[in-house]
Amino acid sequence: MVKSFQGVRVVEPKKTDAPIMVKDHMSTNLVTFYPEDSIDHVLDMLTKRKISGAPVINHDKKLVGIISEVDCLKEIIKGKYSNTPSFPGKVEEHMTKDVITLSPEMSLFDAAQKFLELKIRRFPVLKDGQLVGQISLSDIIRAFPKLRETTW
Template structure:
């Protein structure tokens, strides 16, 4: 599987620095997740209800197997219309992104901001021992930056 993890610097934090502000301090732990066998229509309904743009896809062992997004659903919607195929039987596993970039929960949250800029991703899952434990979004990083208010940059 193509899961890549970005690990930030592990240097000892200086007193009063932002080095100790970790991704795990700001990540979301209560995630809305999807299963590979779920229908795309179900995913679309959840995305709209919860006002989110996507989410991790996990298996029965809570292992990350992919990401599904609004864009993936839009592509399927377009393909179904073009080919005149109903969407009821279309499953997440056929349209999710399998090559998922993750970041380490111990990474400095400001270093995570650079990963967002480099990758153009909206979210990064966080794994511990191969299991999904959280996710950090761009808005989580902005929240952390507002807490720091530039004092230690």
């Protein structure tokens, strides 16, 4: 019988190099709208896709705004007063035009800070002026439990 005199070996837990960048946690398969789309269409799509807002792009695929459920409420209220069951208003009439965007290279921690500071539910993500994705508050929340094992 051979005995080892090396002692007990301690195996270090492997650290995962989980990415903590916006680009690794953003949504890329986006629903987008055009400024001339009707609010009826937006409400239909938001309901079907179970989302609360989406980027608005022009025909050159450039970001021109963002539309949310809250923006759509303006048209719904207008419809209530005029007693119309449809909402023919256009996206461009109700969308937010001054959109704050994030970079795909931004750290998830910096993005989380932006969510806290600005109290916004989603940010379009632009790279070289092109819309490449969107990150939501939910995306941030879902990412952090997966990062427990990483070096903060």
